[in-house]
Amino acid sequence: MYKADIILDSITPNGDRLTTFEITYPRMVHSELMTHRTFSRNSSSSRALPNERLIERIKNDPVFPVWWGKNQSGMQAREEIDDIEGAKEWWLRGRDMMIEWAEEGTARFNLHKQIVNRPLEAWMWITVIVTATRYNNYFKLRCHPDAQPEIQQIAYMMRGLYESQEPTLLKWGYWHLPYIREEEWNLYPLEDLIKLSIARCARVSYLTHDGIRDITKDLGLHDSLAENGHWSPFEHQAKCARDTYPPNGPPSSMLSGNFRSINWIQYRKTIHGEDKEILGSL
Known part of the structure; x- marks a missing residue:
C-alpha cells in the first residue's frame, strides 16, 4: 500500500x-x-526478493491503478470508465497469468529471479x-x-x-x-x-x-x-x-x-x- x-x-x-x-x-x-x-x-x-516471496506479496497486496482512465488521445485520461469492477477483475487475471508464467520459468528452466520477477512488476x-x-x-x-x-x-x-x-x-x-x-x-x-x-x-x-x-x-x-x-x-x-x-x-x-x-x-x-x-x- x-x-x-x-x-x-x-x-x-x-x-x-x-x-x-x-x-x-x-x-x-x-x-x-x-x-x-x-x-x-x-x-x-x-532482483533481491526470492520469486516465491514476491508472488506471495502480489497475491496478498497487488498494486491497482488509482484511476481507471478511459482511452483517449494524449497522456492523460480525464474521464474514468464505467465498469471499474470488471476492469479490476481483468487486472487480476493478468497478474495470475504472469504468476503462472513466472512459476513456469522457475520450474521448467530454473531461471534466476532477476528474470522471472520482472514480468510481475506491474503489480x-x-x-x-x-x-x-x-x-x-x-x-x-x-x-x-x-x-x-x-x-x-x-x-x-x-x-x-x-x-x-x-x-x-x-x-x-x-x-x-x-x-x-x-x-x-x-x-x-x-x-x-x-x-x-x-x-x-x-x-x-x-x-x-x-x-x-x-x-x-x-x-x-x-x-x-x-x-x-x-x-x-x-x-x-x-x-x-x-x-x-x-x-x-x-x-x-x-x-x-x-x-x-x-x-x-x-x-x-x-x-x-x-x-x-x-x-x-x-
Whole structure:
C-alpha cells in the first residue's frame, strides 16, 4: 500500500533544510521519481526478493491503478470508465497469468529471479529512500493533474508531510544520519554511525533482509559496498558545515553533490576515488 514517512528532517542554523523520506508506491511509476536528479535515492530491488516471496506479496497486496482512465488521445485520461469492477477483475487475471508464467520459468528452466520477477512488476510495490534539499520542482510536477495518478498520490502524501513537519535544527559540525536511532548516538563512534546509516539506507530498512537488527551485518555491508564502489547509499549522510570544508580544501558547493548547498557536505563527496576531480576527507 501507499506509504510515506519522514525518516529524518534537519535544518542548518541559516535555514538550509535536508529531508529524508521513506516512501512506498507502485513500481510501474518508479521512473517518474528517478527523473528528479536532485534526489539521492535507494530502493528495494526486484532482483533481491526470492520469486516465491514476491508472488506471495502480489497475491496478498497487488498494486491497482488509482484511476481507471478511459482511452483517449494524449497522456492523460480525464474521464474514468464505467465498469471499474470488471476492469479490476481483468487486472487480476493478468497478474495470475504472469504468476503462472513466472512459476513456469522457475520450474521448467530454473531461471534466476532477476528474470522471472520482472514480468510481475506491474503489480509490485517499491520502497524508496529519498534524501534532498530541494523538493519544490518535484511537488510542482507530480502534485499536478497532468502527472500519472499513481505518482500524484505519493507526491501529495510527501508534500503534506513536508509542509506540516518542523525540521530539527542542527548545529554546525553535526550530522544528518538517516536510520540512526537516538540511543545509538551514545553507543557507537561517529565513524561507525555513518557506516550503519549507509548500510541501512542500502537495505531501505533498519533491519536486515532476515528481519533482524544486526550491527555486525550492517558494518559488513558497508565495507562490501565501499569495496565494490556502490556509492549511492553514501549520499544520504551529510555534515552541517560552513562555507569551506575541510580548511583550505574545496569549497563546500563542490562537496555537496546533488544537494547543491554550501551548508551540507555529502559524505559520498568526501571519499577519495568517488570522483576523480573532487577529493576530500572527514
